[in-house]
Amino acid sequence: MGTPLETLGPCLSICHECDLLNEVPPLPPDGCARCGRCGHILFRNPANCVDKTLALTISALLLWIVANVFPFLSFGMPGNLVRTNLVSGVVSLYEQGQTILSIVVLITSIIAPALQIAGLLYVLVPLSRGRRLPSARRTMRWLGHVKPWSMMEVFLLGILVSMVKLGGMADVIPGVALWAFCFLIVVLSWALSTLEPRVLWEQLDRAERVGRPAN
Ligand SMILES: [Zn+2]
Known part of the structure; x- marks a missing residue:
């Protein structure tokens, strides 16, 4: 046994x-x-390390969707408010000639968190059922390389500083996506800290043996 x-x-x-x-x-x-x-x-x-991390990762996915779909900020004068979301903010930076900055914001605040969430789901969904998809180990190693590029908290700090500075000149109203973005930072960090590497790698080893044909 x-x-x-x-x-x-x-x-x-x-x-x-x-x-x-x-x-x-x-x-x-x-x-x-x-x-x-x-x-x-x-x-x-x-x-229940894998199940807890999986639940937090699914929560992070929902928050990431809300943060990218709904308005992030509204600003302007009363009666003439302009709404912006994460993607349109990146496009605006690009159109203003800030090409490098727009690419950095795109990678660190949108793409890197999405890759982290996708990678965790790819490994953890099958693992919660005792299975392992091809390249699961490579995906976990690759997640370690993506992690330093996820700098959502730096982006959020920049947004908060801008809100304080612009607050005296125009109305700045945080949107639902800004709150989702804040919770996304907390939940994704929580998911990654809940995952105990030794437990994960041992369960990946066992899942591989379960999937191997009997001989
Ligand atoms: Zn010792």
Whole structure:
């Protein structure tokens, strides 16, 4: 009989604090492996880790859609308000000759979060059913390269500074997409922090064995 899906198998783990090579026994759900010498936490096994991350990723997807479809900001004089959304803001920057800035905003605030969400869904949806799609491991490694390009909080900070500066000259009204964007930053960061790499990689290994034809 195999190891239950949520129990991490035995392994060797090096402590990052004192460099001791620890022999870690099977870890039950919500268990925590500690270094035998200094007590440093080697890794955890949070229960339902994949399902929790998947739920947060689906929430992030919905927030990303709202943030890109609905008005982001309305500004102007009373009776003559101009609405803008994320994509039209990027197009406006491009039309004003700010080509590089428009590309940076497009990549860091729209494309990179979308790639992160798509990559997580590609790996986690089948994994929650004990399966693994082709290139799932490569997708997880590739997500690590995309993460530094997701800088939504920097973009949001710029928007807030602009709102404060423009507030004295014109009406600036935040739209529903701005609130969705704020929640998207929190939820996507939460999803990525909930995902315990060791749990994910072990479940990917088991999913691969489940999918392999018996011989
Ligand atoms: Zn240690």
